[in-house]
Amino acid sequence: MNAPSRPEPGIDAMQAPMSAAGLAAGLIDAEAERRERQSEAQREVLFADELLPGVGDRQLSLRQGLAAGGSATFITLTALASMDELESAALGVLAPDIRDAFGMSDGAIVFISAASGAFLVLGALPMGWLADRCRRSRVVGWAGVAFAAMVFACGLAANAFLFFLARFGVGVAKSSTLPVHGSMNADTYPIGVRGRLATLSAGAARTAGALSPLAVGGIAALAGGDDGWRWPFLILGLPALLVAVWAFRLPEPPRGQYEMKSVLGEVVQDTKPMPISMEAAFARLMQIRSIRGAIIAFSALGFSLFSGGVLANLWAEDHFHMSTFERGLMGSIGGASMLVALPFAGPWYDRLYRRDPARAMALLGFMILPGAVLMPIQWFMPNGWAFMLAGIPATILSSVTFAMVGPVLQSVVPYRLRGMGAALSAIYIFFIGATGGALLAGLISNAYDPRVATLVVGVPSTLVGGYLLVRSSHFIKNDLSLVVQELREELEERDRQLEDPENIPVLQVRNVDFSYGHVQVLFDVEFDVKRGETLALLGTNGAGKSTILKAICGLGTPSRGVVRLNGRTITYVAPEQRGRYGIHLLPGGKGVFPDMTIRENLEMAAFRFRKDAAHRDERFTYVLGLFPDLADRQKQQAGSLSGGQQQMLALAMVLMHEPEVLLIDELSLGLAPVVVQDLLAIIERLKADGLTIVIVEQSLNIALAIADRAVFLEKGQVRFTGPARELAERDDLARAVFLGKEGG
Numbered sequence: 001m002n003a004p005s006r007p008e009p010g011i012d013a014m015q016a017p018m019s020a021a022g023l024a025a026g027l028i029d030a031e032a033e034r035r036e037r038q039s040e041a042q043r044e045v046l047f048a049d050e051l052l053p054g055v056g057d058r059q060l061s062l063r064q065g066l067a068a069g070g071s072a073t074f075i076t077l078t079a080l081a082s083m084d085e086l087e088s089a090a091l092g093v094l095a096p097d098i099r100d101a102f103g104m105s106d107g108a109i110v111f112i113s114a115a116s117g118a119f120l121v122l123g124a125l126p127m128g129w130l131a132d133r134c135r136r137s138r139v140v141g142w143a144g145v146a147f148a149a150m151v152f153a154c155g156l157a158a159n160a161f162l163f164f165l166a167r168f169g170v171g172v173a174k175s176s177t178l179p180v181h182g183s184m185n186a187d188t189y190p191i192g193v194r195g196r197l198a199t200l201s202a203g204a205a206r207t208a209g210a211l212s213p214l215a216v217g218g219i220a221a222l223a224g225g226d227d228g229w230r231w232p233f234l235i236l237g238l239p240a241l242l243v244a245v246w247a248f249r250l251p252e253p254p255r256g257q258y259e260m261k262s263v264l265g266e267v268v269q270d271t272k273p274m275p276i277s278m279e280a281a282f283a284r285l286m287q288i289r290s291i292r293g294a295i296i297a298f299s300a301l302g303f304s305l306f307s308g309g310v311l312a313n314l315w316a317e318d319h320f321h322m323s324t325f326e327r328g329l330m331g332s333i334g335g336a337s338m339l340v341a342l343p344f345a346g347p348w349y350d351r352l353y354r355r356d357p358a359r360a361m362a363l364l365g366f367m368i369l370p371g372a373v374l375m376p377i378q379w380f381m382p383n384g385w386a387f388m389l390a391g392i393p394a395t396i397l398s399s400v401t402f403a404m405v406g407p408v409l410q411s412v413v414p415y416r417l418r419g420m421g422a423a424l425s426a427i428y429i430f431f432i433g434a435t436g437g438a439l440l441a442g443l444i445s446n447a448y449d450p451r452v453a454t455l456v457v458g459v460p461s462t463l464v465g466g467y468l469l470v471r472s473s474h475f476i477k478n479d480l481s482l483v484v485q486e487l488r489e490e491l492e493e494r495d496r497q498l499e500d501p502e503n504i505p506v507l508q509v510r511n512v513d514f515s516y517g518h519v520q521v522l523f524d525v526e527f528d529v530k531r532g533e534t535l536a537l538l539g540t541n542g543a544g545k546s547t548i549l550k551a552i553c554g555l556g557t558p559s560r561g562v563v564r565l566n567g568r569t570i571t572y573v574a575p576e577q578r579g580r581y582g583i584h585l586l587p588g589g590k591g592v593f594p595d596m597t598i599r600e601n602l603e604m605a606a607f608r609f610r611k612d613a614a615h616r617d618e619r620f621t622y623v624l625g626l627f628p629d630l631a632d633r634q635k636q637q638a639g640s641l642s643g644g645q646q647q648m649l650a651l652a653m654v655l656m657h658e659p660e661v662l663l664i665d666e667l668s669l670g671l672a673p674v675v676v677q678d679l680l681a682i683i684e685r686l687k688a689d690g691l692t693i694v695i696v697e698q699s700l701n702i703a704l705a706i707a708d709r710a711v712f713l714e715k716g717q718v719r720f721t722g723p724a725r726e727l728a729e730r731d732d733l734a735r736a737v738f739l740g741k742e743g744g
């Protein structure tokens with residue numbers, strides 16, 4: 001979409017030729033200036049603490065918090081999560097029986113057990129996507145039904161392959177827990193109890209996991225025989241199914257309601273939300289610095305957390321010759337100590353968050369860091385019991401921190417993207433952290449021993465994870481301020497729409513920041529386009545005009561701000577979907593298939609109407625009527641056309657799509673004046689037909705000829721918005737850009 005390079009315009013270009021050194025110095029200065037603008041934009045904390053969501057809110061008891069959303073949701077979701085945990089632990093206990101029943105090797109059963117963890121990650125993305133698009137109680141219900149059915153299938157599996165398939169199903173069904181449950185809880189209960197609910201739910205799941213061996217072992221022993229292992233699965237399937245069916249009845253909470261209540265004092269409901277694209281959601285989330293930092297921190301911590309238990313068990317057996325029972329006891333004491341700590345951690349986090357979210361997040365980091373010292377101390381203990389006891393503090397600290405992943409992320413993730421935010425963190429934590437850590441620790445442990453593996457993997461990952469959490473906490477207030485700003489803008493927009501429903505602009509670009517990687521190129525860009533209006537986007541080279549078109553048509557996701565089509569937010573909608581809603585782009589440069597004929601090019605463009613012949617013919621008649629030249633030579637190869645004719649064909653192809661909003665990037669670039677005149681006549685026709693047009697144009701003459709209004713950009717910032725005529729009168733702006741480069 002970028003235009004071919006042009007000589008740098010501007011007054012400077014008109015002065016004496018610049019030396020290479022002068023040019024380099026100019027570029028360095030410009031980049032330094034851009035960086036300064038970027039760091040200023042990022043440093044800015046827009047709102048005072050008490051205006052941030054959840055900060056300074058009235059203190060709520062857990063009972064009050066649960067009552068606010070009805071305790072059914074929390075109880076149902078916690079019951080489902082606990083059954084997940086119980087089921088996972090069951091597999092460990094029953095593994096030897098299953099191995100024998102199917103005549104599998106140790107490796108095969110370990111692989112099947114571990115693989116369901118990987119399936120869990122596979123399912124997280126679609127579950128997160130569903131959570132952000134659909135009624136969440138239904139997603140929870142269907143995932144719960146699938147879980148129950150698959151658990152049941154595990155009990156009925158006739159051979160190892162079918163058992164593997166059933167485990168696959170269990171893993172995918174379980175993947176709803178983090179993204180869907182997290183999102184639903186966050187919208188059902190007030191911000192002030194999120195920490196306590198997270199610890200309560202983690203505690204319940206841990207307890208279920210801890211009791212599982214007893215219950216599962218007991219059922220299998222009672223049933224007896226070679227098939228005794230099947231019964232725990234068959235029996236667990238039933239309560240899981242009942243809870244899942246109940247979940248369908250749970251109320252669907254309004255998205256972001258507590259953030260809105262805290263910031264605006266009321267709830268602004270998006271009654272017809274647009275579908276969110278996974279790519280756009282990820283792009284946006286990874287631009288939010290506290291989220292990016294927290295996700296990377298937790299995945300670093302995942303390197304040591306998930307393999308830590310296995311390595312400790314191996315060490316306890318190999319080095320201290322502890323029996324299975326002793327090791328089981330060691331695990332239980334570790335687990336129980338965490339259960340003791342959790343009831344304190346939740347209230348503490350909630351209290352701190354209400355006072356200062358940055359401190360709440362930083363403290364999580366500070367809690368992790370001592371692990372880097374505690375770990376070596378534990379691993380150099382002289383005997384098994386000392387080894388076990390010394391491990392408890394670090395276990396408590398890291399488990400408490402992990403229980404807070406949800407509350408920390410939910411506070412800053414845009415409420416429309418809660419599900420995808422949780423899915424993204426699941427991928428980082430489990431796929432990168434847990435899998436990467438397991439591989440690395442396994443390799444090092446094989447080459448040396450579990451102690452070396454723990455120290456080499458665990459200590460650095462703890463330091464990096466802790467440090468990143470502390471560092472990310474510096475950004476959280478800024479990110480929360482952006483949440484506030486966005487919510488306020490939504491409220492204003494809702495009021496505006498209620499006040500004047502007939503005059504909703506076709507396009508709205510609000511507070512848009514855009515970055516390529518770490519380089520921010522748009523700063524707080526804002527403008528509206530009314531129905532039937534032609535707006536020219538003008539500005540210096542590299543000012544960000546094409547980037548704005550990308551943000552409007554969905555080829556790029558802004559790091560901040562909103563894009564609306566007819567009053568509905570489309571910021572996270574996929575480009576092809578925006579195409580269906582009527583936004584189409586004519587990119588700069590070549591936009592035709594040169595080896596095809598004109599007719600074939602147009603037929604390609606009409607693909608969308610392939611099932612509606614009448615509509616398709618109508619489009620052909622309209623478009624060929626606009627371009628009689630093309631109509632006369634439909635069999636000619638597009639590559640043999642002149643540049644101007646190819647531009648006509650490209651425009652014709654875009655018009656085949658029946659746009660409501662047409663975005664044009666550089667209409668006249670490199671074309672002869674006579675061709676430009678023809679193109680302008682066509683644009684006039686389109687205007688008369690009521691099409692809304694946004695055009696990026698280098699030539700002021702052309703812009704003035706066709707645009708009703710103009711937006712002038714400089715270095716990523718809007719410097720002027722108003723009638724195109726007025727821009728021509730602003731000598732300072734017009735001269736700076738267009739002097740000496742009129743093309744039309």
Ligand SMILES: Nc1ncnc2c1ncn2[C@@H]1O[C@H](COP(=O)(O)OP(=O)(O)OP(=O)(O)O)[C@@H](O)[C@H]1O
Pocket residue numbers: 002003516521539540541542543544545546547548
């Ligand atoms: N894909 C990309 N990756 C990194 N930086 C990019 C990318 N595309 C554009 N940029 C940079 O972003 C800034 C804005 O570019 P953009 O193409 O939007 O400007 P423009 O106003 O359309 O300029 P021009 O008229 O020269 O095309 C420029 O500094 C450009 O170098």
